[in-house]
Amino acid sequence: MKFTIDPHVINEGLQKVSKVVSAKVTIPILQGILLDVSNEEIVLTGSDGTETVQYCIPVDGEAVDVVEPGKIVITKQTVEILKKAKKVIHFTTNELSLNVKFARSDFDLNCLDGEEYPKFPVIDLRNPNITLKGEEFSDFVRKTAFAASTSETRPILTGILLNVEDGKSTLVCTDSHRLARISQTCDSDEKFKIVIPAKSLNNAQKVFNMENDVKLYGTETQILLKCGNILFLSRLLEGNYPDTARLIPTEHKSKMTINRKELLDGLEILKELSNSIESTTSGVVKMHINGVCSLSSYQDQRGKGKNDIEYSSYEGEEDFTISFSVKYALEALKSMEAAEVDFLFSGDMRPFLIAPTSTEQVLDELQLILPVRTY
Amino acid sequence: MKFTIDPHVINEGLQKVSKVVSAKVTIPILQGILLDVSNEEIVLTGSDGTETVQYCIPVDGEAVDVVEPGKIVITKQTVEILKKAKKVIHFTTNELSLNVKFARSDFDLNCLDGEEYPKFPVIDLRNPNITLKGEEFSDFVRKTAFAASTSETRPILTGILLNVEDGKSTLVCTDSHRLARISQTCDSDEKFKIVIPAKSLNNAQKVFNMENDVKLYGTETQILLKCGNILFLSRLLEGNYPDTARLIPTEHKSKMTINRKELLDGLEILKELSNSIESTTSGVVKMHINGVCSLSSYQDQRGKGKNDIEYSSYEGEEDFTISFSVKYALEALKSMEAAEVDFLFSGDMRPFLIAPTSTEQVLDELQLILPVRTY
Numbered sequence: 001m002k003f004t005i006d007p008h009v010i011n012e013g014l015q016k017v018s019k020v021v022s023a024k025v026t027i028p029i030l031q032g033i034l035l036d037v038s039n040e041e042i043v044l045t046g047s048d049g050t051e052t053v054q055y056c057i058p059v060d061g062e063a064v065d066v067v068e069p070g071k072i073v074i075t076k077q078t079v080e081i082l083k084k085a086k087k088v089i090h091f092t093t094n095e096l097s098l099n100v101k102f103a104r105s106d107f108d109l110n111c112l113d114g115e116e117y118p119k120f121p122v123i124d125l126r127n128p129n130i131t132l133k134g135e136e137f138s139d140f141v142r143k144t145a146f147a148a149s150t151s152e153t154r155p156i157l158t159g160i161l162l163n164v165e166d167g168k169s170t171l172v173c174t175d176s177h178r179l180a181r182i183s184q185t186c187d188s189d190e191k192f193k194i195v196i197p198a199k200s201l202n203n204a205q206k207v208f209n210m211e212n213d214v215k216l217y218g219t220e221t222q223i224l225l226k227c228g229n230i231l232f233l234s235r236l237l238e239g240n241y242p243d244t245a246r247l248i249p250t251e252h253k254s255k256m257t258i259n260r261k262e263l264l265d266g267l268e269i270l271k272e273l274s275n276s277i278e279s280t281t282s283g284v285v286k287m288h289i290n291g292v293c294s295l296s297s298y299q300d301q302r303g304k305g306k307n308d309i310e311y312s313s314y315e316g317e318e319d320f321t322i323s324f325s326v327k328y329a330l331e332a333l334k335s336m337e338a339a340e341v342d343f344l345f346s347g348d349m350r351p352f353l354i355a356p357t358s359t360e361q362v363l364d365e366l367q368l369i370l371p372v373r374t375y
Numbered sequence: 376m377k378f379t380i381d382p383h384v385i386n387e388g389l390q391k392v393s394k395v396v397s398a399k400v401t402i403p404i405l406q407g408i409l410l411d412v413s414n415e416e417i418v419l420t421g422s423d424g425t426e427t428v429q430y431c432i433p434v435d436g437e438a439v440d441v442v443e444p445g446k447i448v449i450t451k452q453t454v455e456i457l458k459k460a461k462k463v464i465h466f467t468t469n470e471l472s473l474n475v476k477f478a479r480s481d482f483d484l485n486c487l488d489g490e491e492y493p494k495f496p497v498i499d500l501r502n503p504n505i506t507l508k509g510e511e512f513s514d515f516v517r518k519t520a521f522a523a524s525t526s527e528t529r530p531i532l533t534g535i536l537l538n539v540e541d542g543k544s545t546l547v548c549t550d551s552h553r554l555a556r557i558s559q560t561c562d563s564d565e566k567f568k569i570v571i572p573a574k575s576l577n578n579a580q581k582v583f584n585m586e587n588d589v590k591l592y593g594t595e596t597q598i599l600l601k602c603g604n605i606l607f608l609s610r611l612l613e614g615n616y617p618d619t620a621r622l623i624p625t626e627h628k629s630k631m632t633i634n635r636k637e638l639l640d641g642l643e644i645l646k647e648l649s650n651s652i653e654s655t656t657s658g659v660v661k662m663h664i665n666g667v668c669s670l671s672s673y674q675d676q677r678g679k680g681k682n683d684i685e686y687s688s689y690e691g692e693e694d695f696t697i698s699f700s701v702k703y704a705l706e707a708l709k710s711m712e713a714a715e716v717d718f719l720f721s722g723d724m725r726p727f728l729i730a731p732t733s734t735e736q737v738l739d740e741l742q743l744i745l746p747v748r749t750y
Binding site for chain 2 (some may be wrong): 075077080081084085097098104105106107108109110207265267268269274301302303304305306307308309
């Protein structure tokens with residue numbers, strides 16, 4: 001293997017694929033990065049065994065020039081050394097020793113055999129199951145992934161359900177205490193249902209350049225996302241995702257429309273007192289609606305607090321009180337952009353919905369939160 | 376106690392004094408911050424028991440208006456709540472309960488008795504022992520504190536020796552493997568020698584606004600630093616600081632003048648391979664001088680590296696080799712600003728000096744490093 005490359009070009013790729021590489025992985029070869037060099041392209045691969053990122057650099061004879069193809073796994077130290085290069089880097093291998101030269105530096109670095117690196121599955125990239133704009137993909141992830149469970153007690157709840165049916169794609173994510181759902185029409189006539197780890201979608205979002213479209217290819221056990229010159233492969237979660245449709249109330253008894261930002265600020269101010277003293281777990285606030293939306297913390301040994309917010313409108317019985325997790329409410333409100341949001345209540349012990357205020361059409365974005373029993 | 380204050384004014388002060396407050400401190404009252412409110416000023420105090428910061432806010436009747444003086448210790452949660460205030464804050468105490476109001480928020484917060492907070496010593500602020508410009512103080516700390524020991528095996532080595540004598544102030548810091556020394560003429564005719572914890576000087580530097588002068592007041596066991604409206608109090612270290620004068624060679628056999636930045640870059644590139652695989656402890660580089668300054672790492676299972684740097688001049692025997700800690704060399708070089716530095720060698724097993732290249736006068740800034748035995 002012998003090639004030269006501009007340091008910025010290879011370092012951008014190494015930085016992207018390194019995002020999924022973990023020092024905690026027990027398979028030593030996965031702690032390195034695969035360089036697969038052909039006369040057409042240099043493909044960098046990083047993986048932690050469940051998620052794999054590939055970054056493709058075309059050979060242009062200028063910034064990248066290949067003399068002799070080859071395949072080798074470079075170590076973390078080699079990646080760190082390359083980061084410091086400011087001039088053209090010359091790579092030459094001799095068996096499992098890699099010679100790296102740039103400016104007045106000269107390194108002989110031990111590497112691992114590229115043939116030993118796990119093979120990337122062969123997936124036909126011509127027909128994606130769905131294609132999304134980069135920004136849409138980013139929104140989809142940002143508006144749902146936070147609601148996934150972080151506990152492995154029910155592994156299926158660490159994922160996001162993607163359901164494509166009747167020209168509509170819907171993402172649902174729940175940890176059984178709250179739920180996020182968004183849906184959008186899509187130009188696909190396919191019908192499928194997969195559960196993707198929320199962590200993988202978050203990582204993919206960090207790696208992708210959102211100016212490009214994101215193409216999605218599903219297989220039985222894996223999902224491949226393609227965005228520009230980057231491929232992201234993740235396993236799927238197995239098992240049945242809970243039937244969430246029947247959890248979401250279709251009717252409501254009362255409805256409050258309120259400024260989203262003011263409500264967020266009010267909750268942030270109360271957060272300190274609501275959070276439990278001993279741990280960092282989230283606390284509970286009480287919302288009392290009676291001419292004004294009054295948020296308050298429960299009295300504890302540190303004291304108590306209250307914050308009043310004017311709502312824009314309220315339909316339903318006055319003097320209504322409901323208690324819920326500050327963290328859930330903050331995350332739900334932060335996932336939205338609307339200036340105003342609707343709270344739809346069905347009773348003080350029934351799940352309530354938060355959705356951007358909209359006078360038109362069916363909601364395509366909603367957050368559900370279960371109240372907390374506080375007697 | 377009753378007063379109103381602009382949120383920016385109190386939050387700037389709380390942020391400064393919070394820097395030394397630690398949740399690890401076992402005395403509960405030290406986890407809070409003392410508010411001492413008089414008709415002239417509001418003094419905020421934070422402490423971890425060994426370091427104390429006081430921030431003084433004058434009462435101007437506008438941004439700060441006091442109705443009734445008082446003294447109370449507010450908790451960490453109260454500090455967090457105040458951070459979120461954007462409008463004028465109203466403080467009122469009733470026994471040990473503090474009522475805080477701003478905009479549409481209303482809190483009743485439990486506090487601790489201000490009288491129980493450790494007393495700040497009474498020190499006469501009229502006659503400082505030395506006065507330094509803020510930037511000078513900052514340079515003094517930056518150029519010496521890194522060389523202090525972080526191990527408590529010899530507590531005295533965690534400090535910096537300040538020696539004022541014959542109109543000259545000298546700071547010396549050593550962990551017994553390397554040493555930093557700077558000195559400067561000062562307008563004091565006093566004579567004293569104290570050892571200040573390096574950690575305290577680092578913290579003081581973070582808290583101070585370097586546009587102001589730094590005034591230093593020493594007592595038997597404590598040092599007080601005053602910078603603008605901020606007071607910083609620290610204990611002194613007890614014991615005899617090692618006699619470092621005889622460690623510093625006064626003659627040298629060879630001298631290399633070299634570009635500081637190029638040498639830094641060369642060492643940074645080799646750092647990855649020099650550092651030990653298992654731990655983050657610093658590794659060793661070999662410097663070979665023979666027409667060029669050639670840095671190299673020792674061969675290990677990851678490989679080896681070499682970096683050549685042109686020197687500006689070299690006087691002494693050619694083919695000279697010396698090995699030393701990469702970390703020590705990097706820190707010493709980073710503490711300097713000079714474009715070129717001199718390396719003064721007395722032999723491959725003798726301590727060597729690094730100092731900014733200067734054709735005039737006696738050096739007032741030098742770094743000493745002990746070489747590493749590598750056979």
